[in-house]
Amino acid sequence: MSDAAMNTEASRNGAMAASSPSPTAPSSGVRAVGGEGITFEGVTVAYKGTVVLENFSLQVRQGEIMALIGPSGSGKTTALRAVAGFVRPAAGRVRIGETDVTNLAPYARGIGMVVQNYALFPHMRIEDNVAFGLKAQRASAALIAERVEECLRLVGMSGYRGRFPRELSGGQQQRVAIARALAIQPRVLLLDEPLSALDAQIRRSMVEELAKLHRDLPNLTVLYVTHDQSEALTLADRIAIMKDGRLSAFGPSTELYGRPPNRFTAEFLGRANLLPVRIEGPADAGPMGDDLVRVRFCSSEWLVPAHPSLASGSQCLVCIRPHHLKPAEDHHGGNRLQAAVTAVQWQGDHHAITLECAGNALRLVSPPLREPPVPGMPLDLGFAAIDATLIADEAGVGHG
Numbered sequence: 294m295s296d297a298a299m300n301t302e303a304s305r306n307g308a309m310a311a312s313s314p315s316p317t318a319p320s321s322g323v324r325a326v327g328g329e330g331i332t333f334e335g336v337t338v339a340y341k342g343t344v345v346l347e348n349f350s351l352q353v354r355q356g357e358i359m360a361l362i363g364p365s366g367s368g369k370t371t372a373l374r375a376v377a378g379f380v381r382p383a384a385g386r387v388r389i390g391e392t393d394v395t396n397l398a399p400y401a402r403g404i405g406m407v408v409q410n411y412a413l414f415p416h417m418r419i420e421d422n423v424a425f426g427l428k429a430q431r432a433s434a435a436l437i438a439e440r441v442e443e444c445l446r447l448v449g450m451s452g453y454r455g456r457f458p459r460e461l462s463g464g465q466q467q468r469v470a471i472a473r474a475l476a477i478q479p480r481v482l483l484l485d486e487p488l489s490a491l492d493a494q495i496r497r498s499m500v501e502e503l504a505k506l507h508r509d510l511p512n513l514t515v516l517y518v519t520h521d522q523s524e525a526l527t528l529a530d531r532i533a534i535m536k537d538g539r540l541s542a543f544g545p546s547t548e549l550y551g552r553p554p555n556r557f558t559a560e561f562l563g564r565a566n567l568l569p570v571r572i573e574g575p576a577d578a579g580p581m582g583d584d585l586v587r588v589r590f591c592s593s594e595w596l597v598p599a600h601p602s603l604a605s606g607s608q609c610l611v612c613i614r615p616h617h618l619k620p621a622e623d624h625h626g627g628n629r630l631q632a633a634v635t636a637v638q639w640q641g642d643h644h645a646i647t648l649e650c651a652g653n654a655l656r657l658v659s660p661p662l663r664e665p666p667v668p669g670m671p672l673d674l675g676f677a678a679i680d681a682t683l684i685a686d687e688a689g690v691g692h693g
């Protein structure tokens with residue numbers, strides 16, 4: 294079978310195979326849950342000659358939650374399927390721990406996988422759904438009973454073991470799907486948009502539950518595909534951002550958000566105010582001993598942290614997150630700019646204000662204001678040097 298045909302075929306089989314080991318798979322015995330990292334080494338995947346994942350290299354550390362985020366079609370699910378064994382790379386290797394799994398069948402990889410639409414077996418009771426993979430591995434009845442109890446307890450579903458999937462809510466079904474994936478004591482857990490079929494409120498509580506699950510299973514390595522940046526920021530230790538089948542940036546979540554390495558990251562991960570500036574030259578070290586440079590924006594001069602590869606004279610962007618921009622009266626010292634209010638929205642726990650400054654749209658969020666500004670009003674704004682980040686106005690891979 295050609296790679297393209299194999300990739301299409303494997304995609305159709307979807308996640309079911311990962312959580313439904315082949316009946317001929319050897320029994321793996323008892324293993325500690327998780328405990329191994331995932332390594333992509335220059336992985337390229339093509340469907341019918343079209344490359345959708347290109348020279349993709351990434352290391353997911355043992356015991357971490359790595360979120361893979363990016364726009365629709367950027368290759369996130371394809372990367373996950375390459376780990377699960379549902380697509381065959383045209384080039385590159387995938388390792389789980391020390392094992393090269395590139396040519397292993399999906400059932401032999403020891404992976405737990407959960408997808409968006411639960412994929413529970415509708416005719417089986419919850420306990421049989423959770424037991425399915427273990428039965429396929431011919432585990433003993435005592436081990437099956439122990440694992441089913443343990444995994445349903447982990448996801449808070451012990452009281453539902455005798456029900457059928459149709460008798461559960463969407464959130465409960467997804468918890469069972471997670472229990473089923475964990476029952477086989479996977480080496481790694483792959484989650485592909487596991488919460489996207491749920492409504493916003495249940496999604497929020499499921500994010501908290503996943504965080505708790507990971508606290509309970511700290512060795513479990515999780516690769517979490519989502520297009521929801523707030524899920525990624527809440528759950529992940531590190532985030533990898535994909536664009537057009539390539540890695541655009543990766544790094545610790547707080548660092549990627551706080552110091553985005555490129556424009557795509559700044560705009561994709563959270564909201565960003567991006568203003569064009571010119572680097573004038575070095576300034577004295579800041580109060581924390583940090584290196585600052587002077588930048589010019591229209592007639593204003595600001596101090597911002599230096600960028601290792603942007604020299605004096607460079608035209609670049611300064612990124613300021615909306616919550617770091619403050620009305621000047623709340624912000625003593627620091628950098629100043631003047632903008633005109635274009636819209637004000639009260640959103641319960643905060644005000645969102647959009648402004649215009651020398652042809653650039655700006656966004657500011659603040660705790661609810663007693664006397665919010667009105668459209669058309671000029672507003673003096675301030676931001677601290679430390680809260681600004683210089684960005685080259687071009688794509689590039691960021692921190693590791």
Ligand SMILES: Nc1ncnc2c1ncn2[C@@H]1O[C@H](COP(=O)(O)OP(=O)(O)OP(=O)(O)O)[C@@H](O)[C@H]1O
Nearest residue numbers: 300301304340345364365366367368369370371520
């Ligand atoms: N089985 C397939 N056959 C042909 N092309 C495919 C197949 N599966 C995915 N693709 C294409 O590969 C590209 C990457 O798809 P992928 O599902 O990995 O993206 P994604 O980032 O997960 O997107 P989304 O967020 O929409 O799920 C897309 O252009 C998609 O159309």
